[in-house]
Structure formats: structure tokens, C-alpha cells
Amino acid sequence: MADLKLENLSKRFSRKVWGVKKMDLSVKDKEFLVLLGPSGCGKTTTLRLIAGLEEATTGNILIDGVDITDTPPRKRDISMVFQSYAVWPHMTVYDNIAFALRFKHLSKAEIDSIVTETADMVKIDNLVKRYPDQLSGGQRQRVALARALAVKPKIFLMDEPLSNLDAKLRVVMRTELRAIHQQTKATTVFVTHDQSEAMSMADRIVIMKDGVIVQIGSPDDVYFKSTNVFVAGFIGMPPTNFFTVEIIHEGTDIVLKHPFFELKLDNERKSMLYDYSKRSLTFGIRPEDITITSEKNNLLKERALVVEPQGSLQIIALKIDDKIVKLVSAREHTVFPGDMLFLTFKQNKLHFFDIDTGERIGDL
């Protein structure tokens, strides 16, 4: 298998529009790397640059140390699963899978055995004689997958392959794709805009915005140590709640002052904000880190606005200072809209961000 390196890679569509800007990235051998970001962030462009479907404006792409920036797609030793599957409608499933193999000077028997093997792997062995219009969306997706697996590429590229499937099948396919990856160990670059897909599948997640990488890290890294406000707000469902607060010194204490609450920081937190005294900052707290407490210990109280039951959990929305804040709590006590809630924040789960740059403050 293989590793992949992007060096200073840029794609400029027009004078002012950059698809990807000066990107450096290295994908390790056997890694399952997910490019994640909102639409227009450049993740698909990056994938298409690796595939050779877009020409790089600057920079280099290396597979196993070999520069393939100017190599045509067919000679890159890559394969790809497209968002629309791009299964050829005028060919049978068999011919779709065999297409690439026929350029490889293999015997009929060899091609036959590879097609059978891969069709088997993605569970479409009984469908090989059919045409794509006789298949369901999920089956077509498996054909696209088999076609990509059959060539045993060095790098396996996937462009939002699950986004056209229904919700249930999508979750099934996540597991299957991971299982196939564990079996083939092919270095994989997977593009998605769905953060939960990224979280559940990736070895590492690359979060992109406006053509640049915002953060690279394991799913836990990007969730628990979001590098800035954008990542904290993008990862997690419901997303992180943000508050703008003032830092006030009261004797030796440091207090975060918000119109609706005043939060006295513990020592560890105090040291983190040493440089930020008497200024404003943004802090974030994840929905599961806001806890419902007794009246005695509450930091703030507010009535529940909307409650979404989620089986064993409930998502409670309330309004603080005209902003919707969401929290997740266990269903030990079911909350109803209008109930008065006494809330507190887990101190060790607070995330601080610079109010101007949005960058994370302190390393936790």
C-alpha cells in the first residue's frame, strides 16, 4: 500500500476564487483519512486534485514519494467512488467492475476471478449480470465500490459516497466500509460534509474551510480540543454553545461575567486566562457538559423552550440572552417545555476562544 503527500497544493479557479489554498497534508499508509467541511470548503477539489481530475495551480502531489502532479489519472494507481456512483448505465455490473482490469493485460480467467472476488466482498455476487437500471441505489453504490476495489489501488478516494443513501443504509454502509478498509488496508481519503460520518469512520479528520485546513486530528482531538470556534461549532450534534463573556477580577478570583450568569473559575482555568484579564472572550460548552442541578447550586436558571426526546437522552433547548442554547441530558427525569431548569457548567469542559480571532486559548 502507500502513503500520500500534498505539498503546498493550490487550485485557483479564477483570479479571486481559490478551491484549495497552499495545502500541506500527509496521509499515512493504511490510514482512513476523512476530509470534512461545509460545502464549498475545498474538500472535493482536494480529492479531485489527488485523482487528477483537476489540474493543480501550484504544489505537488506525491504517492510513495513519487511526484504524480502531472500524471494522468489512469497512471496514478488510484481509484475513486463518486458521489453519483458514476456506474456506467450501458454496461452490466460485471463489465463495470472489469472495465479497468481489461486495460491491465490480464487473462480472461484472471479478470473473472477478480470480479467474482470483489463482487463477493461487497455482496453483489448475485447481481453481476444485471444492468445498473435494474439495481437499487444501494446496490449501485456497491457496484461503484466493487469497481474501485477491483483495481487494488494504492490510494482509495471516496467523494461523499454515502450521501445519496437513506439514513439507515448510510449507517450500515459506514460499518461495511470500515470493515472493508480493515480487510484491504488501502490508504483511503474520504470526503464528507457529515460530521457524524467523519467521527465514526476516520482514523484522522481533516477539517477544511474556505480552501484551507483548519484542524487535523483524531475524532477525539477535533471534538475535545477544537482548535477554534468554527471547529467547535461544526463538530458535534447539537453543536457547541458559545457565550461572550467579560473577564472580571474579584480579589484573587477570576469571574466570567455574562448578563445572565457569573462563573467563578477554578485555579486551572485561571492560569489559562492569565493573558486575557479584563478583556472579553468567547467560551464554548458542549451540550452534554451543561448539567441540570438543584436550585441551591445553580449558576443560572431558565425555562425549557423545546424538548426533543431521543430515547434514553433528551435534547433541551432554552433561550439565554436571546440565543438558543441546547443541552443534552439523560432521561432520568423527563423535562417538559416550560419546566424551570437549574443549570451549571462542568468547569473542566469549558473551551475558551479569542473573541477576535476565534482561536482556542490554552491547551487542554
Add this chain to the structure above:
Amino acid sequence: MDSLTHSRSIWKKAAPYLLIAPTIVWYGFFWARPVIQAFYGGFFDLNGHFTLDNYKFVFNDPYFLQAIFNTFFIAIVSVAVEFVLAFGLSLLINIRFKGAGVFLFIATIPMALPFVAIAAMWKAGLATYGWLNSFLYHVGLIAKNGKIVFMSGNKWPSIFVIIIIDAWGVIPSMMIILVAGMQNLNEELKEAGYIFGGTRLTVLRKITIPLLKSTITTALILRIISAIQIWAIITLMFGYLRLPTLVSQLVFYSDQRAPADPVYYQRALAYSVIVAIIISSIVILYLKVSGSFRKEENG
């Protein structure tokens, strides 16, 4: 089933037929009637007696074989030339280079011109002192006294002049059909071809062209039909009888001869029946060979 649901289901079944009934009546009146009349008329003389004389006349017409040959030669060569050029141009436009829109617009100008204008333009160009010779002279391809006589009236030069003019006028409409078909293709289908080992040529051959099959069939059928019916441009360029085709003979007899001698009208009807049969059988043959019928059986 009670009588109410029974009568409802009858209405339901009848609804599609009722809806197309006006169209059928319209067709029957304006389309089927003249066609039947033509078929019928070809078998009668002026006194209303049954006769095969009209067909005998057609088959003994000294121009008939020539007309068949010219018609088919022009149709085959011009459709082939037009298809290859139009396909190439469509591929070019489909790359969506800068200015492709302007190019497409300019390329479609011939479509807006009526045959008469096209003929006038080319006649002016092909005349011995026309703009083509003067252009060739100015770029140094011919000497001052070496003017080419395009309109000599000899058979082969005439045929090729006609093919060139026809292609010039027709390529845009074919190109538009092909471009529309190409733009409907999912780009990822081609990209998958490049990823999975295809060169430009193999992707064109194994993916683009097969996927464009129904578009190509449509474009070719429309073209073949109108190519077999070629006459106006020929008549405008060379007049009648110098380069006879099936339809130009038909028009010649019905327009030039019938006013003086009405029997030519019956003969023209016989001609039109023959042309209709030829065109229909070619279209059916083409659809059969191209596999268009098979597809419907599968569907």
C-alpha cells in the same frame, strides 16, 4: 364490484383514448387523408380509371435512375461528413473553453438563413468572378488567370458543391442536438472512465459514444430524412434536371409540367409515393440496425 365502481373503471380505461381522440381526428384529416389520396391518385389516370401508367412513367423516366443515384450519393456522403464534423465540433464546444458560447452562437448562424439566401450567397461565391476565387487568388493559392470553374455544371463538381453547401447549412442543427445530448451526460461517468484506465480515445469510444446513442440516432434520423428530400438548394443552384434527385423530379413534374399537362400531376403523385416508401423503409431499417427497437422490448 357494484355498478358504480364498474362504470368508474370504464371511464378510467377510456380516458386516455378520449384525450388523444382530437389529435387522431386532426391527423386523420390533415395527414392521413392527403397521404391516402396520393397513394390512391397515383393509380388513376385523368379519367378516373385504374392504371399503372404513372408508375410505368416513373420507372421509365430517363432521369429516374440518375435521381436515385444522386439522392443516395448526396444523402450518404453529406450525412457522413456532417455527422463527423458536427460531432467533432460538439466535442470541442463541450470542453467549455473560454468563448465556447460565442463560438456556438457564430456556428449556428447558418440555421437562421433560408435556403434561398444560402443559395444566393454560395452562387455569388462560386461564380467564376465570385468571392471564393478572389479569396483563393489573394491568399496566393491560384494564379490570376487560374480561376476555378466551380459551377461548370459537370456532374461530380456539382454534386460536391451541393454536399458542401448542404453540410455548411446543416452542421449547426446537428451540432446543437449533439451538444444538448453531451451536456446531459453526467460528467462523472466520463471522469470514472479516466480514473479507471481510460485514455481520451477509449473514454470517447467506450463511454461517451455509447451513452450518446439515442441522441446520435435522433440526429441521424432527422438528417437522413431531410437529406433524401434534398431538392431546393439544388434547384436554386443549378435549376431543374441538371442534377436530378427524387424530390426535385417530383417537384419538377408537379410544378413545371402539370400546369400544362395535368397527367404529370398523377405522375408526381406516383413519385411521391415512391419517395415516401424509400424514406420509411430506410428509417425502419436504420432503427432496426441501431437497435432502437430492442431497447423498447427490454424496457
